[in-house]
Amino acid sequence: MDRVREVIVPEGLDGARLDKALVELVPGASRAKVRKAIEAGGVRVGGRIRAKGEIVRAGDALSFEDVDLVSQEVPPLPEPEAKLDVLFESKDVIVVNKPAGQPCAPLRASETGTLANALIGHYPELAGVGYGPREPGLVHRLDTDTSGLVVVARNHDSFSNLKEALFAERIHKTYLLVCEGEGLADTGEVSFPIANHPKDSRRVLACVHPRDVMRNAPRPAHTRWMVEARNGRWALVRARAPRALRHQIRVHFAALEHPLAGDTLYGGPAELPRQALHAASVALPGSFEVASVLPEDMQALFDRGT
Incomplete structure (x- = not known):
């Protein structure tokens, strides 16, 4: 039998849609799998089945089966020769300057040229860190045609801390x-x-x-x-x-x-x-x-x- 997990909605996600909250809270969760799990009744809020567009509140308990949500996606193809404009680097955090026109993450396993491809090429240890395999270390994203700074976590503890700081509006x-x-x-x-x-x-x-x-x-x-x-x-x-x-x-x-x-x-x-x-x-x-x-x-x- 699949293991049932429970997560609690933090203050930073108060008022979020149920599907959006789960993607944020569950490492490796796939947006498509989250939607399918909710539609199939595999996700409960306070013990009750809810629609994907339902609003969740801080303190709500969201329960689900791991197999329903976790993505089977593969990490981006590494591009170690790709240009990467690093403006800050520590043992826990990288801040990069993304050019306009570059997607943050690939949509397909074979896609290259994204920020994620460059990151995994220059920092292989980012594999497995972040919201999902396609988004190595990315704490947040920018639209493809928006330029500028993106914060990247170098390890699981740093990702957890930075994600919490983002939700709490301390970043x-x-x-x-x-x-x-x-x-x-x-x-x-x-x-x-x-x-x-x-x-x-x-x-x-x-x-x-x-x-x-x-x-x-x-x-x-x-x-x-x-x-x-x-x-x-x-x-x-x-x-x-x-x-x-x-x-x-x-x-x-x-x-x-x-x-x-x-x-x-x-x-x-x-x-x-x-x-x-x-x-x-x-x-x-x-x-x-x-x-x-x-x-x-x-x-x-x-x-x-x-």
Whole structure:
């Protein structure tokens, strides 16, 4: 008989969907296997079967069978010759600077050219560390077309500690973005909760209206910003998002009617071949503090002013 396991939802995942919470909490869990297990009734919340979109709360007990969730995926193909821009390294942590256009992890076993391929090529000990085999050591991810800093754990203890710090919002991250500046306040905050888009899996939905909240079971999301400079048409903005849900900054600025330059998915002007978003700094007090300069393409766009 398969071993039944139980995990407790931490404060950092309060309000998360059941399927998302399990992927975060169970090392090696496959998103597809989690969904199938929930649909088959193999996952219980407080002893009761729940749907994958149900919201879980801090302290909820999630029980399941190991075999239902653990992925049989293989690690990425190592690419020891691949370029890897390491900005910080200790015995427990690596912080790398990912270029725009590079996926964080492969979708298929044969895929190469991702950050994960480079990481496993340069640091073979990362195999088996992280959320699953395809994501060696990755504590968080960036969209393919977002550039900037990614934190990588070098061992299991470090991964556990960094994941806990991320959920508890003790890892401080800032992002630089370029958007149209007219009408944008010098400082501000937006707290529209975010849900999966009901009609387009490529996008998320900022639940601006109360009816959106009732229909879509969104997660809380908070983004603060400060304009660092203005030049003609553009504003260079520093944004802070403690947990940074998928597409959070992109959809929040779109909801403010200031979509990012290049972010055509959310209505942004097509001035770049990618969204003008860069993960510019990351810090864990007492452990590391790393900054990355604005990429050339974003700097050139801002300097042009038109």
